[in-house]
Amino acid sequence: MQELALVMSGECVDAQEPEFARLVKQAKAGDPAAFEAILARHERPVLLTALRLLNGNIEDAKDAAQQVFLRLYRALHQLDENRCFAAWLYRITVNVCRDMLRRRAKSPVVALEQAEYRAADEDTDKVLERSERMRIIQRAIATLTERERAAVVLRDLEGIPTHEVAQILRCSEVNVRSLISNARIKIRKFAGRQMKRRV
Amino acid sequence: MSCEKFEQLIALYVEGDLPETEAHVVARHLDECASCREFAAGIEETQAALKDLRLEHVGGAVFAEVREQVLREIPAIGSARLWPKFAIAAALAAALMAGLLWRVLAPAQPVQLQAAAPLVPAAPPAVEVAARRTPVHHRGGARSARVAHRVKPAPVFKSEPLVVKMLTDDPHVVIYWLVDQNGG
Numbered sequence: 001m002q003e004l005a006l007v008m009s010g011e012c013v014d015a016q017e018p019e020f021a022r023l024v025k026q027a028k029a030g031d032p033a034a035f036e037a038i039l040a041r042h043e044r045p046v047l048l049t050a051l052r053l054l055n056g057n058i059e060d061a062k063d064a065a066q067q068v069f070l071r072l073y074r075a076l077h078q079l080d081e082n083r084c085f086a087a088w089l090y091r092i093t094v095n096v097c098r099d100m101l102r103r104r105a106k107s108p109v110v111a112l113e114q115a116e117y118r119a120a121d122e123d124t125d126k127v128l129e130r131s132e133r134m135r136i137i138q139r140a141i142a143t144l145t146e147r148e149r150a151a152v153v154l155r156d157l158e159g160i161p162t163h164e165v166a167q168i169l170r171c172s173e174v175n176v177r178s179l180i181s182n183a184r185i186k187i188r189k190f191a192g193r194q195m196k197r198r199v
Numbered sequence: 200m201s202c203e204k205f206e207q208l209i210a211l212y213v214e215g216d217l218p219e220t221e222a223h224v225v226a227r228h229l230d231e232c233a234s235c236r237e238f239a240a241g242i243e244e245t246q247a248a249l250k251d252l253r254l255e256h257v258g259g260a261v262f263a264e265v266r267e268q269v270l271r272e273i274p275a276i277g278s279a280r281l282w283p284k285f286a287i288a289a290a291l292a293a294a295l296m297a298g299l300l301w302r303v304l305a306p307a308q309p310v311q312l313q314a315a316a317p318l319v320p321a322a323p324p325a326v327e328v329a330a331r332r333t334p335v336h337h338r339g340g341a342r343s344a345r346v347a348h349r350v351k352p353a354p355v356f357k358s359e360p361l362v363v364k365m366l367t368d369d370p371h372v373v374i375y376w377l378v379d380q381n382g383g
Contacts, residue, residue: 032270035273036270039269040266044262047261073273130251134251137245137248137252141249157249182210184242184245185210185242187249188242188244191244191245
């Protein structure tokens, strides 16, 4: 229940709206429809964050998302509905993915096409080019350390402000900036090398 | 500051992650340094590609599968969470029933004076006094026997019922067990 400390204490950055607080109260009282509504609201960020943290492995990401929501269900009665729920959920997601990666020392990168992705309406050449670029970026992300990957996924892909990322990762903002800076440079260098090889 | 050190700042500058004062320093350096401008352009390019990952579309079937799996496992968690409470309640009920049966079936035992001794002020040992006097004054033997018959009756052992408070892991469920210590 270490994660709960984030909800129970500390400043709330994004206080939840009354509608969400009501849902949590109802879910606590045992209303399955309310829990399903919470799940529907948060499944997208949880699954996509897990997908990126787990190197694009969609099966692992699904597994991680399930674990996150089951943990949420178990912790529901301890949850303070007026606190930073999203930050708590991201923190659990990061922890679950970290544990999964540690269990499987090496996680294979699944090709994006296999992972049931669908690009927006574009002509075939553009779609292929975009897919190739995404594959390179995905591989570049896989070369980062756990902390760098978590920081860059939360900041650049989820668009979470630096101070909130610091809360989620339980470190200082300076530390987060350092992680993000290193990660961006590594991604740039990796992508540069891959592009040169292709040319 | 060397260009290598500027790289760290540029990686933050391109996304607006630097405080204003540091951002000014980086902007001035970029005006003067062509290689750092090139580096900044490269970072901007990969950052744009990185953000393309946001546009990826994961099919609704994937979310539905996750949701279905979670909702399927929830009843098991619910019953797993409840069974210790039921087990404790059942154990307490069984203990209570066993206690009641024992009281009904076992022959009634008089309350022992010794059991109440710590709670009752010590009474003068009348019998012993009479016994001590007897050998000294033989003429008072009948009187001594009367004194011996004036033994005080055993005080009634009255105490408050014993309250056993049992906490469960659910803060809303507290079990109180009242035990009547007078044998009632």
